[in-house]
Amino acid sequence: MRRLLLPAALVAASFFAGMVVTGRLGPGEQATAQSGVPAPATPAPTRPALPSGPLPELADVAERAMPSVVNISAVGSRQVQLPFGYFDEPTQSAGSGVIIKRTGDTGYVLTNAHVIGDATEMTVVLFNRRERPAELVGIDPYADLALLRVKDPTLQPITWGDSSRLRVAEWVMAIGNPYQLGETVTLGIVSALGRTNPQISVVADYIQTDAAINPGNSGGALVNRRGELVGINTWIYSQSGGYQGIGFAVPSNLARDVATQLERFGKVRRGTIAGILRIAPLNTALAADLGVRSTEGVVIYRMRRGQGDAWAAGIRAGDVIVGFNGTPITDTEGFERAMLTAPVGSVATLRVRRGREEFDIKVPITDAPVRNQ
Template identity: 40%
Template sequence: MHKYHRTHWLLYSILLIFVGLVIGLILSAHYGLIQFGQARDSQPVPPKVTEQLAQTGQAFVEIAKAVTPAVVNISTLIKTPSQQASPFFDDPFFRRFFGDEFLRESEPKKRPSLASGVIVSSDGYIVTNNHVVDNAEQIKVFLSDKREFKAKLIGADPKTEIAVIKIEENSLPTIVWGDSDKLQVGEFAIAVGNPFGLNQTVTMGIISAVGRANVGIADYEDFIQTDAAINPGNSGGALVNIRGELIGINTAIFSQSGGYQGIGFAVPSNMVKSVMDSLIKSGKVTRGWLGVSVQQLNSELANQFGLKEARGALVNDVVKASPAEKGGIQRGDVIISVNGKHIENAAHLRNTIAQTPIGTKVKIKVVRDKTEKELDVIIGELPKDTAKLGRGIEKEDSDIYKNVFTNIKVENVTADIARQLELPSNTKGVIVAYVEPGSPAAEAGMRRGDVIQEINKKRVNNASDYRNIVSKIKKDDTALLLINRRGNTLYLTITPD
């Protein structure tokens, strides 16, 4: 009996231990104290992605698929000019050590170059940059499917950095044109090209700025600025929007290292298409012409001409018998719109007129004497040489004196002075003989040799006119001056001491 109780107690103890272990395991698992399956490889859990983000990512994939077949790799063989040997090598000492063969004038060399282009028609027309094909003796095009073609140059326009080449092939993939005028800062931008020969490279960024001018790349500048990575070899490639539409041709980068630093420039698609159509049609570019010289506005000039903000293009000269003169545009007008399109600055006006078809009647809105006025002007064709147009002339006597602008000295223009300053011998006005450094006139930008032709919109024919006008200017008044600088006119605002 005693043995039975001892056995029973042992079984009961084992049962209690077992139940305790089971309960402990259950509680440990519940509170995360034990992880099951540690013997197996852990499976990574993908992060939760919103449907909207997934759709955006897929959109970029689709854009790349649609655009890359229309972007080509361009290989050129460019002839570089010969280099004259140094005159030091004529010395017998150098001839003895290097030999005549080394000292000969170096022969012209040929260097390969890689860049990009965009197919714009199914029958083989391709847009690229002018510098890509400039002086090229041979142009080869490589398609995304690895096919290779020889290309011929249709035309190039250094003034916009655009060129058109053609390959003999049909049924080629093309790209959809976008409207670059509708671009807004902050939009997505996708660059496609062949940087460093790496085919079909796609990079993404945003539109950093539009209407960039005075960059120093081309004569007609209206660049799109983007931070989408653009590197050597991207020149001539496509810049597209989120819809896969061509909005620009990648052209240049701003860099101190030669590589990508977050600032790239593209010629806007509307300018590209205008130049391309002209090159394909005639092999050259014909541009619209208004016949005015314009300058940028600043806040002082804007105030003088009755503008609330410094937007528009200030007319500082009108060419005789030009479309502008025939249409009634006058010096001192501020052009604020063309066919209802607002004009931001002088470069914007220049580009707008250049892209307007010759013979088109446009409505130009100007501010004249602080009042808006609309004029009808028929756009002409830009002459080949506009440098000598519109210079007015009359001879004056000499009369040196010190004027009420105490830091400026002027004198009448003589034929000898005019010749030295490359002005017509009978130029009207008074010439600035001296400007004191640091004076209000110097700060405003006046230089020695400038010819003052108007003050506060009153004509200055000679020193007597000048003296009469400036004597009526009060001490704290701002004066508006029209000056002629080596044949070009511009406005300055000066506050006398």
């Protein structure tokens, strides 16, 4: 399980987001106090209806989802340089995975790319304790997801859930293999939605949960009250290396799209603009040097002069990109995400500022280079 020290602002933001200003007269109360005439009644804001009926039995949800979660062991090697030469150092990792599909005796297991790493041999342990060799179908390092192929007639695929329908404070269950204990279930809620972390992925908006997630839970299932898969547990915020109540999962809608492409093509086609080598955030000093009025957007800091689609389309170093296919661009992560998620073979419309001018440039989207994990 990856461990990252997030900025203190992430924690502080959660407190400020919950603050409510009270103790002031509302508009209707002010009108009554000033004129003595009752103000028109203000309709109460509508709230989503609460689910009817009792909460589901947790044991029933766990029994439905647990057979779809497997333990993964990955063994490989990496080349290490020493003063007298190179040698291959054995590597081993363990994590979790989720059975998402079965056709006949062949099934597919979705997990994190960092669980697989550079492994050449992978084994999964099923819920019924059967051990089966696994074959790597493909990896998408941009989303930190990998797909394995396993043969066994007893594989039980999980039911996909719709992560776009998740709500903050909805309860969820995490199932995985923390510290190689196997088949461990923890319970929590959705703490937040739409969390980002460019150090891991610029294409994922993570689900934050306080369900206990520890090393070894990577690749495991985050399920809702119906036992449906709504996320793939991926990383934790921790100062100790263990559970601190802040875990993150790749939303199921993104995971499902990635898994479909990996099964079909063996990879996920990610987009880029050929010829752009480096982009940078725009600050006040840089904006002044470039003669632009605003610090919105990102600047093309370096590119291939006379080469590539960007140059041919008319983009030049120093141009500021403020829009991508009609979507405002405010930071480098937003621009990278827009490129990576644009359909390969399409033509993107970039909104460009150059000095006091602003105009559109159309440029083709091509395959992004393979990214190492």
